[in-house]
Amino acid sequence: MNLQEYISSGIVETYVLGLAGTEESAEFERMCAAHSEVRRARDDFERLLEQQALDQAVEPPLQVKAKIFSRVEMEKENTPQTKYPVPKSIPRIRAGWSRYLAAASLLLLAVSTALNYYFFSQYKKYILKYDELLSSQTQLVGENKVLQTRLQDFEQTLNLIRDPAMVVVKMPGVPNSPSPSSLATVYWDSRSRDVYLMINNLPLPAGDKQYQLWALVDGKPVDAGVFDVKDALSLVKMKNIPKAQGFAITLEKRGGSPAPTLDAMYVMGKVSG
Amino acid sequence: MEALKQRDDRAFGYLYDHYSGALYSIVLQIVQSRELASDILQEVFVNIWRRIESYDPSRGRLFTWMLNIARNASIDNVRSKGFQNTQKNQPIPENVNKLGSTVTQTNVDSIGIRKTLEKLRPEHRVLIELAYFKGYTHEEIAEIEDIPLGTVKTRIRNALLQLRQFLKS
Numbered sequence: 187m188n189l190q191e192y193i194s195s196g197i198v199e200t201y202v203l204g205l206a207g208t209e210e211s212a213e214f215e216r217m218c219a220a221h222s223e224v225r226r227a228r229d230d231f232e233r234l235l236e237q238q239a240l241d242q243a244v245e246p247p248l249q250v251k252a253k254i255f256s257r258v259e260m261e262k263e264n265t266p267q268t269k270y271p272v273p274k275s276i277p278r279i280r281a282g283w284s285r286y287l288a289a290a291s292l293l294l295l296a297v298s299t300a301l302n303y304y305f306f307s308q309y310k311k312y313i314l315k316y317d318e319l320l321s322s323q324t325q326l327v328g329e330n331k332v333l334q335t336r337l338q339d340f341e342q343t344l345n346l347i348r349d350p351a352m353v354v355v356k357m358p359g360v361p362n363s364p365s366p367s368s369l370a371t372v373y374w375d376s377r378s379r380d381v382y383l384m385i386n387n388l389p390l391p392a393g394d395k396q397y398q399l400w401a402l403v404d405g406k407p408v409d410a411g412v413f414d415v416k417d418a419l420s421l422v423k424m425k426n427i428p429k430a431q432g433f434a435i436t437l438e439k440r441g442g443s444p445a446p447t448l449d450a451m452y453v454m455g456k457v458s459g
Numbered sequence: 460m461e462a463l464k465q466r467d468d469r470a471f472g473y474l475y476d477h478y479s480g481a482l483y484s485i486v487l488q489i490v491q492s493r494e495l496a497s498d499i500l501q502e503v504f505v506n507i508w509r510r511i512e513s514y515d516p517s518r519g520r521l522f523t524w525m526l527n528i529a530r531n532a533s534i535d536n537v538r539s540k541g542f543q544n545t546q547k548n549q550p551i552p553e554n555v556n557k558l559g560s561t562v563t564q565t566n567v568d569s570i571g572i573r574k575t576l577e578k579l580r581p582e583h584r585v586l587i588e589l590a591y592f593k594g595y596t597h598e599e600i601a602e603i604e605d606i607p608l609g610t611v612k613t614r615i616r617n618a619l620l621q622l623r624q625f626l627k628s
Binding site: 200203204205228233238245251254255258261283 | 466475480483484485487496519520530591596597615617627
């Protein structure tokens with residue numbers, strides 16, 4: 187690249203406007219020192235720039251000049267006769283501010299972190315409490331349902347017992363019963379002929395055995411169904427019996443037998459009237 | 460010049476009267492607020508007064524030296540302000556495009572180098588905006604605009620050569 191090409195490459199303008207990198211600047215300064223043509227080109231552009239800037243000048247507010255001179259006066263008084271140290275670069279006007287801002291933001295960050303930690307631990311605490319409340323609430327609802335079911339059972343039982351159409355057959359222990367103190371009661375609906383059984387007192391049988399209710403129809407036993415003691419705490423609905431003179435309970439093998447085992451008869455009662 | 464280096468009040472007063480308008484104009488073109496520009500102009504002249512001894516006439520004209528002080532002070536101010544306001548949350552290229560498209564809308568765009576910017580091609584205009592008015596280095600611009608460093612340098616030089624033609628006419 188010859189000198190003329192160098193001059194017209196744009197480096198002059200780039201340098202003068204302060205847009206050249208450090209290497210470019212150093213090279214340009216060397217070229218200026220070595221070649222008057224380069225210096226002249228630089229000077230030409232500087233003059234053009236200056237003239238243009240003066241032509242395009244915008245008058246600053248009047249008070250600015252007075253402010254500058256009062257500041258200059260103050261600096262003169264503060265540094266009498268001594269040369270003002272040349273700063274390496276233009277001091278950043280807001281440098282002081284940004285320090286305070288940095289300090290303040292660090293402080294805010296610390297406070298925010300502490301608050302975050304505090305709120306998070308509170309949050310975890312309340313989550314735990316919420317879970318506890320939720321489970322105890324679920325438990326209460328469950329218990330409530332059980333109670334309601336039992337209450338309904340009792341109400342039903344009570345209504346059946348209170349019904350005037352209900353024929354009550356008391357069945358005490360028979361003389362040769364394995365448990366003479368046994369007692370059970372049949373509630374027999376005289377309209378629908380449905381049979382309900384209440385156990386007042388029967389011993390718990392072995393696991394492979396089950397009590398069976400029999401209706402005594404014209405001297406013959408008719409199966410009225412098997413039951414478990416634990417189900418008969420209130421009333422158990424048995425088979426529908428259209429006609430009977432009495433009822434009896436025997437202990438049979440689980441599932442019941444076609445004919446009663448007479449020596450395992452616990453209780454028996456006659457239909458009155 | 461000697462009177463200035465002796466910090467003669469009258470010489471400094473003359474300097475202010477002669478150049479304050481030109482320097483105010485360049486500050487205004489960068490910070491785009493008259494109030495802020497007035498504050499910066501104060502700092503610029505106080506700095507000129509403080510540093511007049513470091514001015515070396517062999518390296519260029521006094522005005523060029525002052526112009527660069529004014530430009531650097533303005534860019535420093537805009538950049539440090541950028542940390543405090545919401546502008547930092549905007550991606551830079553978006554910001555640049557916005558500047559490019561609204562060049563004719565604010566009043567300071569009708570003065571100085573900014574006025575001639577309009578005549579440049581958009582890809583040149585953006586580079587001058589970033590380099591001269593925002594003070595980004597060539598490396599930063601290459602990254603922002605996603606173009607090779609060499610291209611940034613060439614384009615800036617070409618843009619400035621064109622700018623020079625516009626300044627002349």
